[in-house]
Amino acid sequence: MRETVRDTHSGQIHMSGLLTFFTDTFSPADMPGLSLWLDATDVSSLSFNGQTVSQWRDKSGNSNHAQQATALRQPRYVASAMGGQPALQFRHDGTNFSWFTAADSPSLSPSRIHVFAVHQRLADTGADEYFLYKTHSTPNQSWELRTHSSDVVLATISVDGAATISPNRGPSLTVGTSYLSEMVFDGTAGRIGRNGVLSAGVALTGNLRVNTQPLYIGAPSFGTNGHQGYLGEVLIYSRALSTAERGAILGYVSRKWGVAIG
Numbered sequence: 001m002r003e004t005v006r007d008t009h010s011g012q013i014h015m016s017g018l019l020t021f022f023t024d025t026f027s028p029a030d031m032p033g034l035s036l037w038l039d040a041t042d043v044s045s046l047s048f049n050g051q052t053v054s055q056w057r058d059k060s061g062n063s064n065h066a067q068q069a070t071a072l073r074q075p076r077y078v079a080s081a082m083g084g085q086p087a088l089q090f091r092h093d094g095t096n097f098s099w100f101t102a103a104d105s106p107s108l109s110p111s112r113i114h115v116f117a118v119h120q121r122l123a124d125t126g127a128d129e130y131f132l133y134k135t136h137s138t139p140n141q142s143w144e145l146r147t148h149s150s151d152v153v154l155a156t157i158s159v160d161g162a163a164t165i166s167p168n169r170g171p172s173l174t175v176g177t178s179y180l181s182e183m184v185f186d187g188t189a190g191r192i193g194r195n196g197v198l199s200a201g202v203a204l205t206g207n208l209r210v211n212t213q214p215l216y217i218g219a220p221s222f223g224t225n226g227h228q229g230y231l232g233e234v235l236i237y238s239r240a241l242s243t244a245e246r247g248a249i250l251g252y253v254s255r256k257w258g259v260a261i262g
Contacts, residue, residue, distance in 0.1 A: 026252050028235050031245050034060045035107040036236040038217070040077075040087045041256070052076050053088055056100055056217070062107040066100030066217050073098045075218060078230065082120050082178040083258030087230035090131075090218040094123070097226035099219035104212045108134065110238035111207035115145060115183040116249055118257050121175050122229040124151065131227040132234065133216040142209045144220070145183050147173060147227070155183040157190040159206035178232070180250070180259045186240035196250045196261040232257060 028037055037059040039045060047055035052074035056066040068074045075098045081087035090098045102108065119131055130146040141158040148154040151172045173179060173194075182193035185208055189201030217234065219226025233256075235249065254261045 026248060028249065028252065029060065031237070031241070031248070033237040033239040034235065035062055035110065035238045036060050036064045036102065036215070036234060038066060038231075038234040040081075040232050041085050043086070046077065048077065049074060052098075056088070058102070060107075062105065064102045064105055064108055064215070066102045066215075068098070068100045072096050075100075075231075081230045082118065082232050085232060085257060087120070087232040088218075089122070089230055091226055091228040094228070097219045097223055099223075099226055100217040101214040102217065103214050107238060108215050108236070109142075109208075109210040111210075112187055112239045113143065113183070113185050113208055114237040114239065114241045115143075116233075116235040116253070117145060117181050118178065118232040118234075118253060118259065119181060119227065120178045120230040120232075121147060121173060121227075124175050125228055128154075128225050129227045129229075130216070130220040130225055131218060131231060133220040134213065135211070135221075142211050142213070143183065143185070145181060146220075146225075153179075153181045153192060153194055155190065155192045157183070157185050157204060158209045159185075159204055160209055178230075178257055178259050180253050180257070180261070184240050195259060196246075 028034055038056050039059055045057040045059055046053050049071055052071065054068055054074055058064040075088040075090045076092040078089050079086050117132060126149060128146050128149050130144060132145040135141045135144050143157045145155050180195050184191050188205055190204050191198045191201050250261045253259055
């Protein structure tokens with residue numbers, strides 16, 4: 001089992017060995033509060049339109065299915081993408097942005113949140129690339145997760161009362177490498193993580209701002225600045241997970257996707 005170590009200089013939380021006990025039968029649904037589970041390795045959760053995908057079905061049991069009816073905007077299924085596992089490739093032609101939307105629901109508008117996304121960039125566009133986006137514009141901001149133009153993962157979190165923070169950015173991302181990005185808000189602070197290493201918390205008190213906008217996956221609502229690369233798995237919980245629960249997720253992702261944790 002791994003212990004958790006905090007760097008007293010940076011405030012970052014590091015994982016120093018196998019995080020917690022998990023088995024081959026572990027499922028993200030074993031832990032309460034799972035709001036959305038998209039898994040590209042489960043072909044039964046995908047609806048195909050030739051080589052592209054029109055629907056990515058939610059495995060959480062909440063029916064927050066992600067859909068795209070326009071063929072030009074549908075991501076492409078790649079059978080061997082990240083670590084030999086299937087993934088969906090967004091902006092696969094290098095020109096047209098592709099994305100899904102999952103309609104707003106109570107389970108997608110929680111007061112607390114913990115997000116995990118397994119992704120890989122295939123090109124450096126020199127611009128921000130959004131891969132999860134549950135916002136619109138002031139006063140409808142809620143949260144978003146994206147690759148910043150400076151090649152780091154950036155999150156924006158908003159609460160009732162109009163307060164908005166951007167947690168400290170993680171280390172730079174390399175094109176062609178798979179990562180696990182993480183965002184958490186527990187009602188007192190927001191953090192962002194990469195491969196199991198969480199940034200120092202940025203103080204933010206309140207409830208996550210609720211809006212009626214859909215969740216956009218692969219690009220933001222304005223249809224540009226989308227992710228150019230793979231998405232393999234997305235997990236959203238309606239609460240902040242404990243250290244042990246995070247450990248189970250990190251072990252699961254490492255084993256499944258070959259992402260180096262820590």
